Amino acid sequence: MFTLTEAQARLRDTARELAQEAAAQAAETDRSLQYPWPMVRRMTEAKFMGLTIPREWGGQGGSYLDAVLVVEEMAKACAVCGRIAVEANMGAVGAVMAYGTIEQKRIAAELVLAGDKPAICITEPEAGSAAGEMTTTAVRKGDKWIINGVKHWITGGGVSRLHLIFARAIEDGVDQGIGGFLVVRNGENDPAQLVVKRRIPSMGLCGMPEAELHFVELEVPDRMVLRAPGGFKRGFGKLMDAYNGQRVGAATAALGIAAGAYDRALAFVQQRRQFGRPIAEFQGLGWMLADMSIKLEASRALIWQAAASAGPNGFPDRLMAARAKVLAADSAVEVTNAALQLWGAAGYSRENPMERAVRDARMFPIAGGTAQILRNQVAEQLLGRKLPQTRDGMLKLAMDEAT
Ligand code: FAD
Helix, strand or coil, X not given: CCCCCHHHHHHHHHHHHHHHHHXXXXXXXXXXXXXXXXXXXXXXXCCCCCCCCCHHHCCCCCCHHHHHHHHHHHHHHCHHHHHHHHHCCXXXXXXXXXXXXXXXXXXXXXXXXXXXXXXXXXXXXXXXXXXXXXXXEEEEECCEXXXXXXXXXXXXXXXXXXXXXXXXXXXXXXXXXXXXXXXXXXXXXXXXXEEEEEECCCCCCCCCCEEEEEEEEEEEEHXXXXXXXXXXXXHHHHHHHHHHHHHHHHHHHHHHHHHHHHHHHHHHHHHCEECXXXXXXXXXXXXXXXXXXXXXXXXXXXXXXXXXXXXXXXXXXXXXXXXXXXXXXXXXXXXXXXXXXXXXXXXXXXXXXXXXXXXXXXXXXXXXXXXXXXXXXXXXXXXXXXXXXXXXXXXXXXXXXXX
């Protein structure tokens, strides 16, 4: 059972207040497909961008739990704003603050504190859940790395400035493993080498661009390689640990969307009358509301537990983050659907936020580790053994066990 500190309760109240402004523009953001720059400016003024950046770098030194409180309130009102709050506090920025050099931390902090939502570039057309099969390469040439490859479904492509690009590091013709490379768009790198090829039309979160990025002989100075402990061979795993933070954030955005839909449904059923009585009096609907509230409370409990598992400069626990993301993402799909149902035809109208909530929630069991892949991760940790997904990986394991 968590009790918020006074400072955390104040932070949540401040987020709740700003969320009213976010709510006022959410439908237009969805309709216009425009990134909500005015809200980003307001979130920057409220110091919600880079809240988790340590004070020595100009941030608030906030915890993951602090960030989670902000993300939920923003996502209740505007899912896109919630996601911006996630990526301005977790994921790429968390990885740089944990493993970056002084110069890298300075660059990331300056950008994020000024309102940038960094982009994290992992997924490729032929390497989705099997991220380790990526083919984007970074070939070392003296003190530079030359990146070539294609990434897709990159959130913020075209609006983000800081990019954390994952690529196979090749030195002297030898594949060293997967590394992280920092590139600032419209910064010191020629933007012509980082091509925002196209925006991918998406079902929900329509104000947030999802893009296909092409890297064409993109030069990255060696000092912009994000080196996690263990070098390229083991560093990918460490860099992916930063993703545990992002997962907790994504789980929270899903929770916020669902909680917003639930609140509106709870109010609606008490005011809507059929058969001469408020529809809230029908037991079938009461049970739906009960189930919705149980899913939301359970999601929030796992999210807060996962967020609180992060130590100073550390990331949330992998198992807790995976459990929280699975539950919150699946629940968000169920709860938003139920909320729409409670509104009847009005819920199905595009004049009503219910249908937007259903579309917005649907991404969460897919992005940032699908519901299936995260269940694999949970199972691995429960069983205390690797569960290779490739055919030869499983075969090798079986042969190792037989000898
Ligand atoms: P696939 O891997 O092709 O999977 C297809 C289906 O098969 C899924 O249901 C999956 O769960 C299942 N499956 C695959 N392998 C297994 C297995 N071993 N066991 C059980 N089931 C399996 N990527 C980024 O790098 N950066 C981003 O910013 C980013 N943002 C995104 C935003 C959105 C809105 C979306 C939808 C995606 C985003 N992604 C991003 C990509 C996302 O991480 C991938 O979509 C995800 O990893 C799954 O890859 P895939 O879509 O290629 O599906």
